[in-house]
Amino acid sequence: MPEGVIVKALSGYYYVKPLREGKISPEDEIVQCRARGIFKKRGQSPLVGDRVIYSLTENGEGMVDELHPRDSELIRPPVANVTLAVLLFSVREPDLNLQLLDKFLVHIEHSGLDTIIVLTKRDLAEEDGEGIAHVKELYEQIGYEVMVTSSRTGSGSEELRKRLAGAISVFAGQSGVGKSSLLNRLVPGLSLETSEISMRLGRGRHTTRHVELMDIGDGGYVADTPGFSQLDFLELGVEELSACFREFVPLAAECKFRGCSHLHEPGCRVIEAWEAGEISDSRYEHYKLFFNEMKDKKRRY
Ligand SMILES: Nc1nc2c(ncn2[C@@H]2O[C@H](COP(=O)(O)OP(=O)(O)O)[C@@H](O)[C@H]2O)c(=O)[nH]1
Ligand SMILES: [Mg+2]
Ligand SMILES: [Zn+2]
Structure with a gap:
């Protein structure tokens, strides 16, 4: 029976990307699936990121029959099997806040996720190359991977896209640091709303969004996490x-x-x-x- 990964969940449907030999296969089409009633009875709920066994039904749709055990499970956003948290902090607008960065790092360490720090909006701090290099070095010495990007100029985005290959990642960071802009850079043709636009349209727009894994190429998937500013993890003692x-x-x-x-x-x-x-x-x-x-x-x- 075919295996796949749920890349989107919406209105009772699960959108499953087929797996071949355990890898998401770029050439296969997404299958729109229902889930068996048994999940509900067991109190189980399929999540975006779940690896599943599915079968094809006559109407060209599919049925999720079984869920594979999860390696990890985030509560907000609700995504299974995330292995990497991409922590975005802008160097300007808003200014880099190391206290908040360290707080995010504490939560991520506690969750056991791997992490990359991405310093965004490099173009806004061209005159402060030294300051950025200093922060980069500080965190690299501790053992964190640090990348610097600008969605305005595009610098660093291809390097990041390559780094995210083959994994399910979540983008985390305060609102306004440039998460959507960077994703738009990573995925050709994608046009997520950035804050200027959404402010004009009003806040209501965000609430109807759903969790979706975005294909950034080379088997890399990123969870689009509208309106979330902090990862929620279990209470830390x-x-x-x-x-x-x-x-x-x-x-x-x-x-x-x-x-x-x-x-x-x-x-x-x-x-x-x-x-x-x-x-x-x-x-x-x-x-x-x-x-x-x-x-x-x-x-x-
Ligand atoms: N100058 C500059 N502005 C950026 C960059 N990335 C994002 N912005 C701007 O920062 C604002 C917030 O970006 P957005 O992607 O919506 O942030 P999000 O809330 O984290 O998704 C928008 O006005 C973007 O145009 C960048 O690399 N350089
Ligand atoms: Mg955004
Ligand atoms: Zn001590």
Whole structure:
């Protein structure tokens, strides 16, 4: 029986892209499918990104018969089998906010997704090449992949498209950082609304949108995530926070006290590394800030 991936879900239909030998095959047409009633009875709901077994029905449509187990499942946007989170931050308009970037990174580390940081709107900061290079280096040293793009000039977009080949990715970032503009660059012929247009048309437009995987070529699919600004993941405990700062992890194992908070303990390797300049001020500051925020929240409930 044929296998495929659900690339769109709309009004009770699932749009399935056939798989050949486990790979999405570009030449095959999408099959419009219904899902078996059994899913509903089991309380299961097929998701965009699900790998499925389907059969063809007489009317040229198909039927989703079985779901393969999921490797991952995001709640918002509701997409299965995402492996990569593409974190978009503009260098200008709005200005780069490292605190927010670190917050997104904490959530992504916690989710276990792989991630790429994309700094967008490079054309707006031509005079600040050094500032951008500094941020890029800061995060690369920690072990993150960083790309710099401009949807105005097109720079960096082909490199990103190649990087996303063969995976299901989600684009994450605040509204206005240029997610739709970049997707329009990646997919020839695509014309997602960008914020200028949607502001003119009013907000209501966004609400009827559905989740869809966009084919960006070479087996790469990106979840279009209208109106979502933050990935929602399970609640994070304060004791899990330091593990979400990648560069702290190998050091934390050498702290004198088990369960070290890295805030004031003697013999703390993280504090030592920060004092020696091996951990950046901004990263350590944000760690402290998030730690205290989480503590405060806990106290309030
Ligand atoms: N100068 C410049 N403006 C951009 C770039 N990318 C997006 N924009 C503008 O930024 C605004 C928000 O872009 P949009 O793609 O809608 O952002 P989204 O909300 O993240 O999807 C729009 O006015 C775009 O024209 C870029 O690379 N350079
Ligand atoms: Mg958008
Ligand atoms: Zn410590």
